[in-house]
Amino acid sequence: MNNKVMYLEEKARELRTTILTMIHGAESGHPGGSLSAADYVTVLYYDEMNIDPTNPKMENRDRFILSKGHSCPVLYSVLAQKGYFDYDIIYTLRKFGSILQGHPDMNKVPGIDMTTGSLGQGLSVGVGMGIGLKRSGNNARVFVALGDGEINEGQIWEAAACAAKYKLDNLVAIVDYNGIQNDSFTKEIMPMEDIEAKWRAFGWEVITCDGHCIKDLLKTFDYMKRFRHGEKPICIVANTVKGKGVSFMEHVPGWHGVAPNDAELAKALEEINGGDC
Numbered sequence: 001m002n003n004k005v006m007y008l009e010e011k012a013r014e015l016r017t018t019i020l021t022m023i024h025g026a027e028s029g030h031p032g033g034s035l036s037a038a039d040y041v042t043v044l045y046y047d048e049m050n051i052d053p054t055n056p057k058m059e060n061r062d063r064f065i066l067s068k069g070h071s072c073p074v075l076y077s078v079l080a081q082k083g084y085f086d087y088d089i090i091y092t093l094r095k096f097g098s099i100l101q102g103h104p105d106m107n108k109v110p111g112i113d114m115t116t117g118s119l120g121q122g123l124s125v126g127v128g129m130g131i132g133l134k135r136s137g138n139n140a141r142v143f144v145a146l147g148d149g150e151i152n153e154g155q156i157w158e159a160a161a162c163a164a165k166y167k168l169d170n171l172v173a174i175v176d177y178n179g180i181q182n183d184s185f186t187k188e189i190m191p192m193e194d195i196e197a198k199w200r201a202f203g204w205e206v207i208t209c210d211g212h213c214i215k216d217l218l219k220t221f222d223y224m225k226r227f228r229h230g231e232k233p234i235c236i237v238a239n240t241v242k243g244k245g246v247s248f249m250e251h252v253p254g255w256h257g258v259a260p261n262d263a264e265l266a267k268a269l270e271e272i273n274g275g276d277c
Contacts, residue, residue, distance in 0.1 A: 015042055020269065035245055050140065069119075079111040130166070142170060160203075163233040
């Protein structure tokens with residue numbers, strides 16, 4: 001295993017530790033979807049995106065929109081680890097007066113590119129950013145993380161059609177395909193298969209990957225670059241596991257929005273150790 005993969009796997013473990021620590025301290029939050037996003041968020045922030053924590057508003061930075069805003073602990077954690085704000089602020093999650101509220105706020109948190117929370121809206125904002133960047137001659141890219149339950153929203157598909165119309169090859173949607181949404185399994189609430197075929201039908205380039213394998217994620221983001229001037233937006237369908245890294249949370253809908261207690265936190269932190277793929 002090369003040093004980059006080992007480094008990123010360690011950062012992903014740190015990210016999971018921070019996610020669970022902050023949700024436990026708040027006694028509130030969404031661990032399941034935050035943990036499922038930890039690996040691709042790690043690769044984005046530590047390897048793929050052009051960003052500068054000392055200059056969060058850098059004009060040519062790549063943008064990241066967490067459309068599934070309730071999973072904000074994963075975003076807060078990586079921003080804290082990267083130094084966008086003091087790490088100890090994680091212990092104020094969801095507390096009165098804290099900058100770290102239950103959904104990300106671009107007016108309060110350095111490094112947040114878009115305030116999100118109402119599901120289905122993030123891709124539309126990403127389309128607007130993509131159009132604006134192209135028209136201003138800015139080569140920055142826009143990454144939008146979507147929940148697979150979130151893509152039940154009709155607005156997602158309106159935005160998908162618009163992105164294809166305007167040939168937004170600077171826009172990348174990442175579908176966190178963990179199979180669970182708020183109330184139950186996505187296949188029981190609103191089946192969306194074949195997800196890849198749907199995005200292709202809307203005019204997108206589609207790549208499928210293992211959303212927890214650092215090596216596969218690196219390969220996927222590298223492969224993605226060949227489409228940069230292909231005049232199509234890009235969709236990465238990341239196969240993930242809700243609650244990934246914690247055995248008693250994995251594939252369990254009940255851990256969508258429940259904080260671990262003291263004993264559960266201790267067991268979860270003991271289990272988080274990553275692995276080869």
